[in-house]
């Protein structure tokens with residue numbers, strides 16, 4: 254996939270510590286109150302974490318009995334008047350209510366996503382956690398690490414699309430990292446063709462977008478007579494940003510109407526996805542799993558494998574079929590090169606190679622006995638089993654007529 258350079262400085266995003274220098278952008282954490290950039294090198298990355306953690310420590314120091322730098326900071330006391338210190342300057346002791354986790358309804362939640370503002374993943378973050386602080390990251394790997402390093406509370410990951418199918422690389426990421434799926438969002442995706450103001454379709458020699466964007470609009474582009482080069486980039490809004498920042502007049506981006514607004518591009522064609530009911534499913538990831546419940550529909554995602562090949566699949570599927578548990582997804586991924594670490598009851602780890610990994614989503618909560626029984630049976634048949642998460646299903650009903658994706662306007 255091609256990386257477009259340079260990016261405009263108005264788009265701060267978290268960047269991988271391993272990003273090669275040729276790919277480095279001018280970055281800082283999104284929505285920091287100062288705009289001082291945090292560099293993309295490993296040491297800058299680490300120091301940004303150090304800054305975050307030292308801030309946390311100093312706040313605690315201020316709050317807990319005035320201790321700073323290891324010495325006791327006594328609360329000033331006016332001994333002339335012998336009046337008690339002003340309430341405002343007196344640190345309030347922590348109470349038990351400060352320790353119980355507040356319910357998070359989205360505000361204050363820091364949600365990492367891959368891409369720049371205007372990306373669909375940002376919209377998915379907003380749908381899952383209204384008023385959250387969305388943190389742009391240049392790669393999915395960085396979004397995962399941001400959560401692991403406590404820079405973010407959640408990561409948003411697109412996993413499948415009604416037109417383009419599964420986003421396989423993101424399944425691999427779920428396996429490589431230890432984050433838990435805590436929610437899902439189904440987002441209707443309404444693509445636009447964007448170009449610099451004044452550019453006409455006849456001038457175009459190239460269309461750029463995220464591979465999913467290109468795949469989802471392939472037929473419509475051809476119908477529009479755009480038999481020009483297609484180029485895959487990291488995210489849809491990044492494609493729009495690139496065109497605007499570099500004043501590229503022979504290229505159009507497939508991205509959202511919001512990306513057009515943010516980067517000052519014109520919408521040449523609206524609703525260019527090949528199917529009006531184009532929906533992408535995103536999962537929300539966190540460091541800790543949520544407690545599964547039974548008072549609303551839940552979905553559970555698992556991954557499993559067996560040393561002796563794929564013959565286990567039939568047995569596993571029967572464990573769900575016998576209990577009337579519907580599967581909403583089954584996906585196999587070749588896994589020849591990546592050894593999986595298995596841990597036994599004595600916590601002794603061994604590395605194993607599995608030919609295929611199987612991903613299954615089923616409609617039941619891990620709080621339900623039928624799901625627990627199905628999984629104990631699956632465990633008997635398999636050498637490796639991991640529950641990726643049990644989480645509330647996104648029940649939003651969407652249809653071409655109920656979403657904005659119903660209309661298509663081609664004004665080329």
Ligand SMILES: O=C(O)C(=O)Cc1ccccc1
Pocket residue numbers: 367368371372373374375411442463465466487488489490533
């Ligand atoms: O590139 C983006 O904007 C993303 O969030 C990934 C994506 C791309 C196309 C459809 C859905 C999600």
